[in-house]
């Protein structure tokens with residue numbers, strides 16, 4: 504089992520921190536973006552997606568972020584309000600910064616990519632002035648996304664939020680969320696990721712993302728070695744995702760868990776990580792054992808990758824329960 508203490512008397516369950524952007528998902532599938540004629544607009548940004556997913560499952564989330572002072576910024580805030588997400592700590596930029604755009608390309612169900620426009624984006628202008636200690640101390644958990652560490656002043660805002668969270672015994676969940684195009688070089692990336700990850704209680708990432716974080720080590724680590732490294736800091740749970748092969752989770756008490764995947768009709772692969780994370784985190788809030796939380800994450804991911812969007816596609820508990828009841832399991836391969 505794991506040792507996470509959520510302070511149950513606090514009004515907010517989970518505060519997301521970081522990227523609020525717009526996904527523009529290709530309407531014409533199975534072709535390169537050069538041939539795409541139209542896109543559908545959705546709210547995007549990994550931390551936004553995870554927060555929306557948590558709200559869809561019935562948690563009470565908040566968000567610390569910054570949006571552009573235009574129609575896109577207002578679209579994002581209105582959408583979050585529609586999911587009963589507290590938006591009181593989403594600041595509006597006044598420097599003419601823009602909303603990040605994530606154009607998605609669906610060449611085939613297995614060959615999807617994301618073209619991200621990230622210059623002068625409002626989300627990376629989040630500053631320490633936008634981070635409220637009172638807001639954070641009223642939450643059970645804080646969820647941070649690694650990409651928010653990519654540039655100042657967002658970087659410092661995240662570290663301040665981390666400090667407040669640790670001071671007030673707020674559980675910190677770190678989704679590595681490594682997006683190379685947002686960073687200047689690998690060494691800088693790993694430096695900041697390590698400084699943040701060392702303070703977190705739960706770390707979720709793919710094997711490649713952990714390899715990036717651990718690049719200063721003498722040699723590449725196995726999943727077990729990765730877990731034990733982060734247990735030597737503050738981690739209670741380490742989750743390592745392996746795409747269609749499933750996921751592995753480790754707890755500080757030496758136990759490990761594996762989860763296979765659910766068979767699904769894949770339309771696009773992106774969104775798997777965010778939907779997995781939101782449902783896994785929901786499971787932690789229910790104090791489920793890790794295998795059950797991982798299974799919930801896998802089911803949520805299987806639903807979302809069969810749909811066109813990420814945020815809009817985030818399922819409710821009923822949708823996940825119905826899906827699981829009908830789906831066939833593919834054990835870990």
Ligand SMILES: Nc1ncnc2c1ncn2[C@@H]1O[C@H](COP(=O)(O)OP(=O)(O)OP(=O)(O)O)[C@@H](O)[C@H]1O
Pocket residue numbers: 709744745746747748749750763764765766767769772773774775776777779800801802804805808
């Ligand atoms: N093809 C698939 N079929 C069924 N389930 C899948 C598939 N791909 C991923 N999943 C599920 O989603 C989870 C997360 O996927 P993955 O390991 O690709 O994370 P990620 O790289 O963070 O995702 P994303 O593509 O959203 O960035 C997996 O552990 C698995 O449970």
Ligand SMILES: O=C(O)C[C@@H](O)[C@H](O)C(=O)CO
Pocket residue numbers: 522524525526546547548549550552605617773774775776777813814
């Ligand atoms: O995180 C991003 O900026 C891209 C997301 O908006 C997109 O939905 C995705 O890749 C989800 O994993």
